[in-house]
Amino acid sequence: MNERMRAICDAPGVSGFEDAVRDVVTKLLEPYVDELWRDRMGNVIALKRARAGIPSPRRLVYAAHLDEIGMMVSHIDDAGFVRFRAVGGLDARTLPSQRVTVHASSGDRPTLAGVIAAHSGWLGTPEDRDRVFPIDELYIDLGRSAADVRGRVEVGDVVTFAATLDDLSDEVLVGRNFDDRIGVYCLVEAMRRLGPVDVDVYAVATVQEEVGVRGMPTAAHAIQADIAVAIDGALPSDTPYARPEQRQCALGSGTGIYLMDNRTIGTPQLVRGLIDTCERHGIPYQRNLGGGTDASEIQRHGLGAWATTIGAPTRYMHSTVQLAHRADVEATVALLVTFAGEAAGLLPADWR
Numbered sequence: 116m117n118e119r120m121r122a123i124c125d126a127p128g129v130s131g132f133e134d135a136v137r138d139v140v141t142k143l144l145e146p147y148v149d150e151l152w153r154d155r156m157g158n159v160i161a162l163k164r165a166r167a168g169i170p171s172p173r174r175l176v177y178a179a180h181l182d183e184i185g186m187m188v189s190h191i192d193d194a195g196f197v198r199f200r201a202v203g204g205l206d207a208r209t210l211p212s213q214r215v216t217v218h219a220s221s222g223d224r225p226t227l228a229g230v231i232a233a234h235s236g237w238l239g240t241p242e243d244r245d246r247v248f249p250i251d252e253l254y255i256d257l258g259r260s261a262a263d264v265r266g267r268v269e270v271g272d273v274v275t276f277a278a279t280l281d282d283l284s285d286e287v288l289v290g291r292n293f294d295d296r297i298g299v300y301c302l303v304e305a306m307r308r309l310g311p312v313d314v315d316v317y318a319v320a321t322v323q324e325e326v327g328v329r330g331m332p333t334a335a336h337a338i339q340a341d342i343a344v345a346i347d348g349a350l351p352s353d354t355p356y357a358r359p360e361q362r363q364c365a366l367g368s369g370t371g372i373y374l375m376d377n378r379t380i381g382t383p384q385l386v387r388g389l390i391d392t393c394e395r396h397g398i399p400y401q402r403n404l405g406g407g408t409d410a411s412e413i414q415r416h417g418l419g420a421w422a423t424t425i426g427a428p429t430r431y432m433h434s435t436v437q438l439a440h441r442a443d444v445e446a447t448v449a450l451l452v453t454f455a456g457e458a459a460g461l462l463p464a465d466w467r
């Protein structure tokens with residue numbers, strides 16, 4: 116990994132509270148774009164203009180979401196234990212025994228370390244041993260007295276998982292939020308490497324994707340895109356318990372090009388164009404069926420845009436041990452850079 120990936124993945128940014136990661140991404144994008152602003156929802160919109168001499172250039176959007184799933188403090192009990200609500204799609208099975216960081220709004224420490232606990236096995240019934248504890252039965256233990264906790268933590272403070280970016284092996288990275296910080300990293304890298312192109316390229320780092328794609332609409336409104344590619348994790352099924360007929364993407368086999376997900380049918384002409392770009396330039400790719408991404412809200416906003424999603428397969432999404440392969444990250448960046456050079460030729464002459 117490099118410094119940029121570390122800065123992007125280790126900055127906190129629970130949905131709706133993306134300030135820290137937004138600052139990181141703003142600084143990384145600024146030197147490579149002609150214009151950059153933050154819209155009213157909190158999205159970062161950065162524009163690299165088409166090369167001089169292109170009359171009314173088409174608008175190509177690359178979008179990745181800044182937010183990560185996390186928690187919000189909902190109650191502090193008389194002993195100082197903290198209850199929480201999920202922000203985004205937390206999987207209750209993954210929560211007990213996690214280390215977390217509480218982003219405290221008061222007191223002298225901006226962050227407090229904690230652990231998520233369920234009641235200990237010996238306190239419960241035999242059935243409890245085999246049960247998945249729902250989120251409202253879990254609590255955060257900060258290892259502090261009630262008075263100390265009360266002096267520092269308030270209802271409404273946000274909580275992130277404490278896991279940081281790391282190498283799992285020479286080829287595979289592990290992190291708590293690769294959905295979608297690996298996408299954000301690919302977005303930044305693509306803008307760094309992009310040469311002069313015939314389209315206006317908008318790099319959009321969106322907010323609140325994990326709570327139902329709430330950030331993208333305002334950015335879509337501001338831009339009025341012609342073509343939009345969201346960058347988000349593809350779903351690998353090369354793990355135990357995936358049946359042969361469920362298998363599509365595999366870690367290390369290239370960037371995933373979304374054909375369809377639960378919110379979007381990838382525009383077939385765009386999907387074909389992305390596949391053609393990969394084939395002509397020897398960029399490894401695979402076909403992916405996904406969950407749902409920012410592409411949904413830009414495809415049908417305003418006059419509409421051709422839209423789909425690409426991204427490195429990410430194992431164990433919405434856990435704190437998400438895995439991604441370096442080669443898939445590289446393939447995703449390569450596709451973004453190369454496709455920007457070819458996008459203008461994809462739209463029909465009678466496009467309107």
Ligand SMILES: [Zn+2]
Binds near residue numbers: 180348
């Ligand atoms: Zn995502």
